Structure formats: C-alpha cells, structure tokens
Amino acid sequence: xxxxxxIPATRRLAGTSSFRIVTGFIVLFLFSGIIIAILTxxxxxxxxxxxxxxxxxxxxxxxxxxxxxxxVSHFLPIVKALVxxxxxxxxxxxxxxxxxxxxxxxxxxxxxxxxxxSWAHRLPRAQHPTIVYGQGYLLSDGGYYxxxxxxxxxxxxxxxxxxxxxxxxxxxxxxxxxxxxLLSGAVLKRIETISMTARSIMRGNFxxxxxxxxxxxxxxxxxxxxxxxxxxxxxxxASLQQVSNDIAHDMRSPLSRLRHRLERARERDTTVEALKDxxxxxxxxxxxxLEIFTSLLxxxxxxxxxxxxxxxxxxxxxxxxxxxxxYLPVLDDRQQILQIHLPAEAMVAGQPVLLRQVLVNLLExxxxxxPPGSTITVDIxxxxxxxxxxxxxxxxxxxxxxxxxxxxxxxxxxxSRSATGNGLGLSMVRAIVRRHAGTVRLTDNKPGLRCVxxxxxxxxL
Numbered sequence: 045x046x047x048x049x050x051i052p053a054t055r056r057l058a059g060t061s062s063f064r065i066v067t068g069f070i071v072l073f074l075f076s077g078i079i080i081a082i083l084t085x086x087x088x089x090x091x092x093x094x095x096x097x098x099x100x101x102x103x104x105x106x107x108x109x110x111x112x113x114x115x116v117s118h119f120l121p122i123v124k125a126l127v128x129x130x131x132x133x134x135x136x137x138x139x140x141x142x143x144x145x146x147x148x149x150x151x152x153x154x155x156x157x158x159x160x161x162s163w164a165h166r167l168p169r170a171q172h173p174t175i176v177y178g179q180g181y182l183l184s185d186g187g188y189y190x191x192x193x194x195x196x197x198x199x200x201x202x203x204x205x206x207x208x209x210x211x212x213x214x215x216x217x218x219x220x221x222x223x224x225x226l227l228s229g230a231v232l233k234r235i236e237t238i239s240m241t242a243r244s245i246m247r248g249n250f251x252x253x254x255x256x257x258x259x260x261x262x263x264x265x266x267x268x269x270x271x272x273x274x275x276x277x278x279x280x281x282a283s284l285q286q287v288s289n290d291i292a293h294d295m296r297s298p299l300s301r302l303r304h305r306l307e308r309a310r311e312r313d314t315t316v317e318a319l320k321d322x323x324x325x326x327x328x329x330x331x332x333x334l335e336i337f338t339s340l341l342x343x344x345x346x347x348x349x350x351x352x353x354x355x356x357x358x359x360x361x362x363x364x365x366x367x368x369x370x371y372l373p374v375l376d377d378r379q380q381i382l383q384i385h386l387p388a389e390a391m392v393a394g395q396p397v398l399l400r401q402v403l404v405n406l407l408e409x410x411x412x413x414x415p416p417g418s419t420i421t422v423d424i425x426x427x428x429x430x431x432x433x434x435x436x437x438x439x440x441x442x443x444x445x446x447x448x449x450x451x452x453x454x455x456x457x458x459x460s461r462s463a464t465g466n467g468l469g470l471s472m473v474r475a476i477v478r479r480h481a482g483t484v485r486l487t488d489n490k491p492g493l494r495c496v497x498x499x500x501x502x503x504x505l
Contacts, residue, residue: 085205100179104191116187140186154188156180302326357502361390361424367403379416385423390431393502394480402476405469406435414439431499438492447486
C-alpha cells in the first residue's frame with residue numbers, strides 16, 4: 045500500500061465505531077491502570093516510611109530508657125554496646141564540643157528532631173553512600189545523640205514505582221486493546237444484527253424480526269421494542285393492503301352501476317322526471333360507495349390500533365340498557381320481541397364509542413336477519429373475572445360451516461342478500477372485541493343464532 049493509499053484508509057478506520065470504541069477503551073483502561081498503580085505505589089511508600097520512622101523512634105526511646113539520665117556519660121556505654129550489637133542502625137554520640145565520643149558515624153551538626161541524611165556518614169566510609177533517616181536528641185549536658193536507619197530501600201522503592209508505572213502502562217494498553225476489541229466486537233455484532241434485519245425488511249421480508257439472546261439486557265429490551273414496532277408496522281401495512289384490495293374489489297360494483305345509470309340517463313332519458321329518478325338512484329349508489337369506504341377505513345383503524353380515544357372504565361350493563369331502550373320502538377315496528385337480562389353493574393376497560401358500535405351492530409344484524417315475531421335476547425353476566433355479553437335470536441340462524449366465515453369482510457350469505465348492509469358488520473365487531481382483549485364466537489341457538497362475547501372484568505375502580 046502506497047502512502048497516498050494509506051492516508052485515506054487510516055482516515056476511514058479512524059471514522060469507524062469500532063476504532064472509536066477500542067481507542068476509548070484503551071484510554072480509559074490505561075488511565076485507570078496508571079492511577080491505580082501510582083496510588084498503590086505511594087501507599088506502599090508511605091507505609092514503608094512509617095515503618096522506618098517508628099523503628100527509629102522506638103530505638104531512640106529504648107536508648108534513653110536504658111541510659112536513665114539524658115547526658116553523655118550515661119549514654120556512652122549504651123551507645124558503644126548498640127554499635128557492637130545492632131549493625132542495622134546508625135549511632136552517633138557527641139559531647140558539648142561536638143567531638144564524636146561513640147558511634148559508627150562521622151560528625152553531625154547537633155540538630156534535634158527527624159533528619160534525612162543524603163549519605164550515611166558511616167565509619168568506615170562506604171563506596172556507595174547510603175541514605176539515612178534518623179532522629180536527633182539534645183542531651184542535658186550539651187551533648188548530642190543521633191540514631192538512624194538505612195533508608196536506601198525507600199529510595200529504590202520510589203525508583204521502582206516509576207519503572208512499574210511504565211511497564212504497567214504497556215500492560216494496561218495491551219489489555220485495553222484486547223478488551224476494547226472484544227467489547228467492540230460484541231457491541232457491533234448486536235448492532236450489525238439489527239442493521240441486517242432492517243436491510244432484510246427493506247428488501248421486502250416484512251416478517252423478519254431481530255433475534256433475542258435471552259440475556260434480558262438493554263440490547264434485548266431494544267430488540268423487543270423494535271420487534272413490537274415492526275409488528276405494528278406489519279399490521280398497518282397488511283391493513284392498508286387489505287383496505288386497498290377491498291376498496292378496489294367492492295367499490296367496483298356501485299361505481300359500475302353508477303356509470304351505467306348515468307350513461308343510460310344521457311342516452312335514453314328525455315324527461316325531467318326520468319332524469320331526476322336516475323339522479324336519485326345515482327346518489328343512492330354514491331351513498332353506498334361512501335358507506336363502504338368509511339366502514340373499511342374505520343375497520344382498518346380499529347385493527348391497526350390507531351384509534352386515539354382514551355381507555356376508560358365502562359359499565360357495559362348501563363351502556364346496553366341505554367341502547368336497548370332506544371331500539372325498542374324500532375323492534376316494535378318490526379313486530380319483534382326484545383328480552384333483556386342485565387346485572388346491576390358490569391365494568392370493562394375500553395372505548396365507549398366502539399363498545400356501543402358492537403351492541404348496535406349485533407342488534408341490527410339480529411333484527412335484519414330474523415322474521416317478524418322473532419325474539420331477540422340481550423344477556424350480560426359477570427363470572428370468573430370476566431364479563432359475558434350474549435345476544436341471541438330464534439330466527440333462521442347460520443349453517444355451522446359458515447359460523448367463522450361470516451366474520452370475514454363482505455361475506456353475505458344467500459338468505460341475507462335481500463337485507464341491507466355491506467357485509468362489514470361482524471368484521472367490525474370482531475375487530476373491536478379483539479381490540480378490547482376479548483373473544484367473540486357464534487353458535488347455534490337451536491333455532492336461531494347465538495353470539496357470545498367475553499371481556500376481561502375491570503376491577504380498577
């Protein structure tokens with residue numbers, strides 16, 4: 045690779061997420077490691093220095109206690125004995141004229157308190173001077189006593205600290221590189237899985253979902269949220285496609301009849317009355333087309349869950365009582381009997397407008413598809429933490445083979461072709477019930493039809 049090729053490649057590498065993750069991890073790991081190594085080294089130095097200081101203090105106190113009196117004459121035999129028996133310490137005893145009378149060190153200025161000596165002043169003189177830490181004492185007769193200890197190990201410890209920090213930096217950098225690469229690989233692999241899933245969906249595979257690892261971590265939570273969003277989008281797309289297909293299929297008939305009437309009016313009708321009749325019929329066909337269009341859009345919104353109405357607690361018994369009271373005159377005109385069995389209260393969580401539509405659609409279906417003299421029953425009960433809504437009649441009923449098929453869109457059985465409607469009522473009922481976490485089923489009432497709807501009981505009041 046030439047220099048001109050290397051520069052763009054380096055820039056591309058530096059712009060990748062993997063490079064940034066690895067670099068950030070190395071810097072963080074290296075900085076943390078150096079700080080820990082330095083703090084540990086300083087802590088060890090302080091501990092060692094405290095040990096040196098305490099050893100010198102103890103030795104000085106023992107000498108003073110053994111001498112009994114703080115003067116040169118009493119210290120002299122003690123110091124001579126210590127020089128012979130304690131080779132690990134440095135001792136110096138001077139008189140008031142600063143002459144050395146005992147010890148293994150050269151002359152020192154009589155300075156009391158702790159002292160650091162850059163070389164040992166030891167006798168005989170060493171080729172490599174030793175750093176000494178000690179304690180000086182002024183005696184009562186003007187003499188001076190000094191006791192010290194070899195502190196060269198502390199100096200070596202300080203040198204080793206920076207050497208250790210340098211080698212630790214290299215080690216932490218290597219560990220940071222390895223850890224950063226592993227972390228980058230793990231993180232970017234999960235991100236690439238999400239990206240591959242997105243690309244697959246963009247190519248038309250709408251059923252593709254992000255796989256979960258079962259670790260219940262943030263990536264799994266993100267994947268679950270994205271999968272839920274994809275499920276919702278798939279439902280919306282499927283609903284849109286279904287609506288488009290239904291509109292294309294079922295709007296053709298009323299629009300074709302409308303076109304035929306308008307052509308006939310243009311070619312054949314010569315009187316105003318005839319034209320008005322055809323206009324009235326054309327308006328009816330347009331109303332039918334608009335009703336189908338509106339019903340399809342409402343059904344699509346319910347199935348996709350895009351309704352914006354707020355979920356509230358609804359007393360289904362009170363709602364049914366209001367609707368049935370409004371329908372009594374209509375059923376009386378059709379010579380049909382309405383029987384009602386309602387509890388005092390039946391609470392469900394839902395949207396009142398949609399639940400009202402369920403009751404209205406089922407009552408309309410029961411009334412339109414049963415002959416005069418039929419009995420329609422509305423029964424609501426509460427049991428096992430569920431609310432049951434049962435609407436039944438003793439009319440002609442539905443064959444067992446069609447009990448599930450009638451929930452599909454635009455399905456109208458042969459014996460109901462003469463009744464008004466567009467075949468979307470039961471589809472709407474099923475969509476609304478599912479939207480409220482309920483179930484709906486049709487059974488034979490022997491005779492007639494029985495519709496059983498089950499909702500979860502709402503106990504949050």
